[in-house]
Each structure stands twice: as C-alpha cells, then as structure tokens.
Amino acid sequence: PVIVVDFGAQYAQLIARRVREAKVYSEIVPHTFTVEQMLAKDPAAIILSGGPSSVYAAGAPFVDPKLFEAGVPVMGICYGFQAMAQALGGEVAQTGLSEYGGTEVEVCSSGMLLADTPEHQTAWMSHGDAVHKAPVGFEVLATSDGSPVAAFEDTHRRLFGVQWHPEVRHSAHGQQVLEHFLYEGAGLAPDWTPGNVIADQVANIKAQIGSARVICALSGGVDSAVAAALVQRAVGDQLTCVHVDHGLMRAGEVEQIENDFVASTGVKLIIRDEKERFLTALAGVSDPETKRKIIGREFIRVFEDAQREIIEEAGEHGEEVKFLVQGTLYPDVVESGGGEGAANIKSHHNVGGLPDDLDFSLVEPLRTLFKDEVRAVGRELGVPEEIVSRQPFPGPGLGIRIVGEITAERLEILRRADAIAREELTKAGLDNEIWQCPVVLLADVRSVGVQGDGRTYGHPIVLRPVSSEDAMTADWTRLPYDVLSTISTRITNEVREVNRVVLDVTSKPPGTIEWE
Numbered sequence: 001p002v003i004v005v006d007f008g009a010q011y012a013q014l015i016a017r018r019v020r021e022a023k024v025y026s027e028i029v030p031h032t033f034t035v036e037q038m039l040a041k042d043p044a045a046i047i048l049s050g051g052p053s054s055v056y057a058a059g060a061p062f063v064d065p066k067l068f069e070a071g072v073p074v075m076g077i078c079y080g081f082q083a084m085a086q087a088l089g090g091e092v093a094q095t096g097l098s099e100y101g102g103t104e105v106e107v108c109s110s111g112m113l114l115a116d117t118p119e120h121q122t123a124w125m126s127h128g129d130a131v132h133k134a135p136v137g138f139e140v141l142a143t144s145d146g147s148p149v150a151a152f153e154d155t156h157r158r159l160f161g162v163q164w165h166p167e168v169r170h171s172a173h174g175q176q177v178l179e180h181f182l183y184e185g186a187g188l189a190p191d192w193t194p195g196n197v198i199a200d201q202v203a204n205i206k207a208q209i210g211s212a213r214v215i216c217a218l219s220g221g222v223d224s225a226v227a228a229a230l231v232q233r234a235v236g237d238q239l240t241c242v243h244v245d246h247g248l249m250r251a252g253e254v255e256q257i258e259n260d261f262v263a264s265t266g267v268k269l270i271i272r273d274e275k276e277r278f279l280t281a282l283a284g285v286s287d288p289e290t291k292r293k294i295i296g297r298e299f300i301r302v303f304e305d306a307q308r309e310i311i312e313e314a315g316e317h318g319e320e321v322k323f324l325v326q327g328t329l330y331p332d333v334v335e336s337g338g339g340e341g342a343a344n345i346k347s348h349h350n351v352g353g354l355p356d357d358l359d360f361s362l363v364e365p366l367r368t369l370f371k372d373e374v375r376a377v378g379r380e381l382g383v384p385e386e387i388v389s390r391q392p393f394p395g396p397g398l399g400i401r402i403v404g405e406i407t408a409e410r411l412e413i414l415r416r417a418d419a420i421a422r423e424e425l426t427k428a429g430l431d432n433e434i435w436q437c438p439v440v441l442l443a444d445v446r447s448v449g450v451q452g453d454g455r456t457y458g459h460p461i462v463l464r465p466v467s468s469e470d471a472m473t474a475d476w477t478r479l480p481y482d483v484l485s486t487i488s489t490r491i492t493n494e495v496r497e498v499n500r501v502v503l504d505v506t507s508k509p510p511g512t513i514e515w516e
Ligand code: XMP
Pocket: 351, 352, 392, 393, 394, 395, 396, 436, 471, 472, 508, 511, 512, 513, 514, 515
C-alpha cells in the first residue's frame, strides 16, 4: 500500500481518499509508528500528512531520518513537508507571515512533481512556520510570499514535498500533484479498481469462512447490502441474511430489499415482520433516548431469535454457523484506533447495535473501504442503484424522526412526506449534492392554517438537507428555492395532516443531523 502517516489533523483521511481516487490503494498509520513498523507494511510509497504542530515545539511529532534511507519514495505535505526538511538538514522557521486559505504560489521549476501545472497557481495553505532552506540535494520548485521554499524534490532519492494541501479541492492542481508523486515519483500503476477489490475480497472471504455458515443482518442501508453481496459472491448459499422489519423504514425500502436486492444478488433472505412488536414496545414513549434503547433492545431480541432458528436448521445438516457479516467501513476502523494505536476518537457500533457478546467471528469485507468505494463495489456487483445510492439512514429509522410518540398513523404521515421530498430531490438532480436529508415530523406541535375555505390545525414537517464529508460535521445545504417550493406545495397538498413545511438552517455543530 501507499502509507499515509497521520500527524494528527483532519487531513490524513482526505489524503488517503485522494490517493485511492488515483486508483492506488492507501492505508493510514499513526505517526507514533516506528520506521520498522511502517516498513513492515511493505509500503510502495509514504505520504507524511499535515498536522497542527510546529516542528520545533517541544514534543512535536518527529520524523526519524531513517525513513528517508529505506529507498521508499516519500512525499511530505504541510507539516510533513517541514518535518521532512528538518530531518534532512534543511531550515524551518517562522516567517512572521502565516498563510491560511487560497494562496498564490509561484512555480520556479516544475520538476517531476509540478509538471504541466501553471507558473502561477492557487494552493490551499494552512501554516505559520515555513521552510527557509531546502536540504542538500533538493531542488526548490515553488515559492510563495510566506514560504521561501513552498515545494521541493530530490528525484534521485525519490523524496518530494509541498507546503500546501494538494488533497484539498481548493488547491487548483492538487490531484495532479499527488498523481505525479504516485505515478512518476513512485512508479505506481492505477490498478486499484472495484473489480480488483472484489476479486481480492472474494478470495479473503473464502479463505476465512471455508465451508462454515455465515449470517448477516441486512438493514437496508448501503453498507450491509454491499457486504452481504460480496459474501454471497464468495460463498453463495452458506450465507443467510436476516432483515428485521421494524416498521420504521421509509416507503418502498423493504420491498426493494425483498425484491430487487434478492433478485440481483441471489442472496438467501429471511424477513421478520415485527411491526406490531415494535409499535407495542414503543407505545406511549416520547423521550428520544428511551425510544433508541427500546428499538435497539427489540432489534437484538428479534435478531437472536432468527439466529437461533438458522443455527438449529443448519445443525440438522451438520453445519456450523460461525460467522457474522458486518458492514464496518474504513473511517470507523481509523476512528476507533484501527487496532494500531491511533487516538480513540469514538467507538462505533454497527448494524443497529448488535450485542458484543455474540459468539461469532466477524466477517468485515468493507473494512478497507471508504463510502464512495463501497458504492462503486456495489454497482460492480449489480446491487440495485436505488440501494447503492441510498443516503445514510439511521438504524432506528423514522422512529427518531418523529418528535413525540411513535404511532402507526404518524409513521404513515411521515412516510408520505418523506417520499415526496426524496422524489423531488432526485428529480432535481440534487442527490449527489446532499449528504442526506432527514424529513422530520413534529408530531406534538400543531399550528393554524387555512386550506380552501377552512381553518386547519395540522403538524409541521421539517426538511433537514445537509452537506457533509463524514457526518461528524455538516452544513445545511442551500437548496434551490423552486425545489423547496415544489416540495412544500406537494407535501401540504398531498398529506392532509401537514399544513406547514419548514427548513432547518442549522449547521452541525451545534445541531446534530437527526433531530433526536
Ligand atoms: P447525528 O444526528 O448524530 O447523525 O448528527 C450523524 C449520522 O449518523 C446517523 N445516525 C445513526 N445511524 N444508528 C445509525 O446507524 C443510529 O442510531 C444513528 N443516529 C444517527 C445519522 O443519520 C447521520 O448520518
């Protein structure tokens, strides 16, 4: 792999994704890794990421000069660039001129790294220190007002660096610079493609599972669907999927899994219709945390029942059920420490919170993938587009989008309003601009309206369109007024109980994406 060394800012994941966009496989490791640990991964190239420190601050992450003697091509970015300059005997100091945001860079010699990019270009910067003198053997490629040395390379030793952030879209030629490093600098080929990912994973899954049986909780979301399709491709009928229909799904979703997904993948699927059970358990409850707990608890009970039946049935044929498929993604792995000593930002629970004392080995075929790659793999496997392009949807479903008690009637109101919003957003071609758009029913709120000649006293619907890279932070999406207007008109006309549509214009933080 190409190894991205994380110096502690938000940038490492973005770099890893851009490398993969260049069709080269990448992995993130913490900067606390020793050179030996890095080399043990047999890296084809190494990228040192940006970070919040100053290289000469006490306790600043340090780059072992041995790294540059291993013969592996290295590229330093921002902090990584400065740490590299310092480790190799260059000079790093404060210029008194910090550069933040779009910055004009002047190319003095394009070299290998900046080949075919313009003499003047805009690059995204974020630094206070700067490299004043390049180490011996390096050619200076660019400068800016605040960076006497803004880029350098030593093509003999295959060492490269830029002060700016090529991984950020605001750097006009960023992707090109990264690709020059990967293709020419490190001599790598663009062969990380969905087809190859599938071939690799199918081989891994076969080796892991052998002839045992495996089960998967299919939520209806992209991740569990693609994970199941991959396992099905590898071991066919050894896989049984269970979908717990808790009645909190959106319009058409269960049918999509039941018909289209099964038809296109051949997955063996058991659907447990548990709508009544969930409604009964949730009756009279309006506290958000209590609702979440009840939904999680009932989900586990139903899944355990299904599991027991599958195990008994398999046992009759002398087979063992030993594996459970989970749709864990790479960002979850990185953020939960990746088992490699990175900071534990948060621990994740997947698949609607399955218990952690299950007596199963996990099969996690998406552990190395980012969301957009999961979608590409899903398409290649023939998973229906309606599922592959589905926006994130919380495990507790519409249950946490009804503010107030959950009833069958309220679910139906929300389902109709949500279907209209989704239909119009898709029709307007906005699906790719929106991360997700929760539609929320304020079931306990009523307001006065007028329709025809009569007074109405109905409920508001909230539209919550957000843009985000990873759901950790988000901004509200500036939807075109005419689309908002169409959605509002249609919802108030077609859903009798709703007489008002409002737009949530809060970023995250302070607002979460979901309302509960
Ligand atoms: P919040 O509301 O915390 O949501 O800003 C962040 C992202 O997580 C999703 N979400 C959930 N997903 N189970 C899930 O599988 C949950 O309980 C849950 N709660 C929130 C939410 O839709 C958004 O994408």
